[in-house]
Amino acid sequence: MSERILFYCIAVITILSAVGVVSARNIFHAGLLLGSTLFSIAGLYLILGTEFLAAVQVLLYVGGILTLILFAIMLTVKLSDKSIKQTSEQKGISICISIVIFGILCGCILKTEMANISKSGIMTTPSDIGKHLFVYEVLPFELLSILLLVALIGAIILARKEEGEK
Amino acid sequence: MISIKEVLILVALFFSIGVYGVLTRRNTIGILMSIELLFNSACLSFVTFSKYYYPAFLKGQIFVLFIISVAAADTVVGLALLLCIYRKLKDVYVDRINIMKG
Numbered sequence: 459m460s461e462r463i464l465f466y467c468i469a470v471i472t473i474l475s476a477v478g479v480v481s482a483r484n485i486f487h488a489g490l491l492l493g494s495t496l497f498s499i500a501g502l503y504l505i506l507g508t509e510f511l512a513a514v515q516v517l518l519y520v521g522g523i524l525t526l527i528l529f530a531i532m533l534t535v536k537l538s539d540k541s542i543k544q545t546s547e548q549k550g551i552s553i554c555i556s557i558v559i560f561g562i563l564c565g566c567i568l569k570t571e572m573a574n575i576s577k578s579g580i581m582t583t584p585s586d587i588g589k590h591l592f593v594y595e596v597l598p599f600e601l602l603s604i605l606l607l608v609a610l611i612g613a614i615i616l617a618r619k620e621e622g623e624k
Numbered sequence: 625m626i627s628i629k630e631v632l633i634l635v636a637l638f639f640s641i642g643v644y645g646v647l648t649r650r651n652t653i654g655i656l657m658s659i660e661l662l663f664n665s666a667c668l669s670f671v672t673f674s675k676y677y678y679p680a681f682l683k684g685q686i687f688v689l690f691i692i693s694v695a696a697a698d699t700v701v702g703l704a705l706l707l708c709i710y711r712k713l714k715d716v717y718v719d720r721i722n723i724m725k726g
Contacts, residue, residue: 465626469634476638479657480645492657499664502634505626506675511667511688518692523660523699530703531653534710545648546719552647556640563636567629573677575628580679590682591689602693609697613704619711 465505472498483544489531493524510584631672639665650717652706656699663695 475498478491496519503512591599642665645658667688674684710716713723 462626465630472634473637473641476641476661479661480641480649480654485651485654488654488657492660495661496664499668502631502668503671506631506671508671508675508685511671511685514689514692518696519660519664523696526699526703527653527657530706533707534653534716535651544650544654546650549648552644555647556644559643560636560640563639564633567632567636572628575676582679582682582685587682587685587689591686595686598690602690606693606697609700613700616701616704617707 461505465502468498468501468505472502481545485535485544486528486531489524489528492527493520496520496524508582510582510587628672628676632669635665635669635672638668650719652709652716652718652721653703655718656702656706660695660699663691667691 472495475491475494479488479495482488482491496515500512500515500520503509503515639662642658642661645661646655649655649658670684670688670691674681678684706716709721713721715721
């Protein structure tokens, strides 16, 4: 029962901060709310029993991607931007589209007859994940390392100053 | 015990909030942040299905690890492109970046 209460608390925090991310007027506040969303997603991973993924989520998303996004905001947004409207004119139709998507997904979820099994208590340790990764998924893993290298080089080439530029 | 449908409805709500953000944000960084929300909802559904239906089978969790790494790579490239555009046009709002319009 207490697990259920905890789940609902974290779910409410997640949804509220996600709404903040998409609707905050100040883009910097949206970035900070994104951090709170990512933290509560890590909490949901903990409740679901995947501790390793929760740790990876905090390390990579909150520690890496969020820092990157906040730095990009600080580099690009001028202080006068606070008064600029952050949402486009298609607000109404976007609300309709997202409500329709939510309705379709909910309808599918509620109509599907899923086997009423509860979450199993089997623990998966990081060493299990590592063994599985290096036994069955070696090729995707190596491809991923190439992808990260390419992204790194591409980002450096794109973001550096060109020769003639001052 | 939390049933699988509650988690999946949370995922659906989270996903539609992300879609709304992608459609309405004018700031490019805002769009990137909304895309992160979409990635996270997909990850959460992978973990949920993996934990409820195939608890001893680690494919779901490994897939989430891959998604997180690919998300990191695409955020890096996206932000580099954004900085590049900002240096050229001094703007980050998508409706003003229209130099390709004939």
